[in-house]
Amino acid sequence: MKKKWLLSMLTVVLVVAFLLAGCTAGQANEPAVSGKTVLKTALSEYTDKEILARVALYCDYYGVEEDALKEDTQIWNRLIEGIVNDYAFVDMAAAMAEESGIPVPDAQSEEVETVFGQLLTEIDGVIQKNAQEPLEGEALLKAEDEYMAGLGFTREEYRGFAQRKVTSALLQREWGKDIEITEEELQSEYQANLDAQKQYMDIDPVYAVNFIKKGEQAVVYYPQGLKYIKSITVPLDAETRGKAAILYNEGKMRDYNILLEEAVAALEPEIEEIRAKLQSGTPFEELMGEYGADGQEGQLVSEADTKMITDFQKAVKELQNVGDVAECDTYEGHHFIQYSAEVKPGAVPLDEVSEALKQGILQKKAIASYEQKMLQALNTAKEAGTVVLDFDSLMLEEAENA
Structure with missing residues (x-):
């Protein structure tokens, strides 16, 4: 069974950025890249080139033009900050999990293997997309290692990163287990989903079919046909x-x-x-x-x-x-x-989708709670000098006419 709580919160940030990418503002400019360290934690160091390699990976994997993201400086800057924060958060997760009484999973556990597989799937998708012919066996392993090196990891380090991401997800789930949902929140979530799904599904039938097939969100509306x-x-x-x-x-x-x-x-x-x-x-x-x-x-x-x-x-x-x-x-x-x-067209009654909607609300609230606590911990770590952040050179300047 797929554990959706293992999915990275960065994916959520990225998807939002991509949905908004059509709203551009001003002319694109370029981040300054010199190979300097932009994030240093007790466990890892990341250079500006490695952060941009992660951006390129996600853009290539999800089929989004990197230059299109740069055209909206707010989206680009939020994405850069999201990637850097995600790296910092997962590196801090082990210590914070220990404080919360959550055991760190073994590097060879099923949960870590699942996330490590997801991370490799992203890399493999890009590798195969850009290869002249499909790679397999030793050739694929070599290509994976080269790609991971560009991100700043050896294979074992990337597995360790997956281990820390699982720990981070466990921490997020623990902090979110006592979250409550009001009837007003449920009704508001239902209406927001209904309005959005109706708007997009009535316009684009392919989007409707793909959205329903993925099954990642509650389906509250079915279009005609x-x-x-x-x-x-x-x-x-x-x-x-x-x-x-x-x-x-x-x-x-x-x-x-x-x-x-x-x-x-x-x-x-x-x-x-x-x-x-x-x-x-x-x-x-x-x-x-x-x-x-x-x-x-x-x-x-x-x-x-x-x-x-x-x-x-x-x-x-x-x-x-x-x-x-x-x-x-x-x-x-x-x-x-x-x-x-x-497939009966129209709105699905609230009582038929309430449980699925509640799961979506809980996930969003858990992410918000996790982000708030991790940002507080990050600020404390910066003040103590245990985490160093210096990624302003990767941020784009706002255009005067934006």
């Missing part, structure tokens, strides 16, 4: 599939349709076999097991999703009632598509 489908594909051979996909993507529809018609004709015996079994009453799920399936659990789609292959989208729109089956041909092959479950 969502369906759960199951499908069986009788596939084209790889060579024909590749040729057909190229013709489709290049808009050469006459040649595409000719090639597709000829290719699907060769699949007709298997298509007719499946069709006959459906007509005789064989359950769709049974045929999925027999012929292979595109989604055993059902796939959430939107009728308005123009990123679907055109003929597949048309077939989805034809499905009017749960249980209906439509057929279509695409460059993937011949598809049997079943309308497997209805």
Whole structure:
């Protein structure tokens, strides 16, 4: 089971920054980089280059242009401060956990392994994205080590960092366990989520599908045109599939349709076999097991999703009632598509999502409480000289017309 409380609070800061990145102010300027130490704790030292390497990692991993973030100095500066503070907080977590009676987890524990895996997944995603061909084995390990070195870590040090992040999360959970939620807060959270989800989901059906699939937040609204489908594909051979996909993507529809018609004709015996079994009453799920399936659990789609292959989208729109089956041909092959479950559009009643909303409120309150206590501890450590912060050179100056 995924432990959501292990997720870094920095992710929250980063996501907020990315959502706001469209609101730019003034001209971008550049941080001054010299290789100097900008953060020193009892456990670690980080240079300005290593902090910017972390920024680059997150930007590359989440698909955000670094220059776009620099165009809004407030967002950039908040991100830099968030990264530096996050490093400082996790380094201070062990001592503070001890003060709170929380045991530090073993470096080889399941929780540490989970977070270490998450950290490596971010790095691997960027490595594979920028590699000319997929890396694996020793080549991938070497690339990971080189990337971690750019962040200021050896592999073992990065595992230690993961250990401290788990300790930090345990501390956050401990401090947040006595938090209470009022009915007014629950109602306010529900309304805020409803307004936001309605606004974005009605505009962008792809966003709606992805948001619901992730399951990271309570879903309090469903837009029109969502369906759960199951499908069986009788596939084209790889060579024909590749040729057909190229013709489709290049808009050469006459040649595409000719090639597709000829290719699907060769699949007709298997298509007719499946069709006959459906007509005789064989359950769709049974045929999925027999012929292979595109989604055993059902796939959430939107009728308005123009990123679907055109003929597949048309077939989805034809499905009017749960249980209906439509057929279509695409460059993937011949598809049997079943309308497997209805998604009722509109607002979800509060009583159906109250528990999920409460978890979201608790998480936000716990993060706020954690940040407040850690900032107080950080200020105390700075005054005592046990933590040194000097990252002003990475901050951008506000534009005069901002």
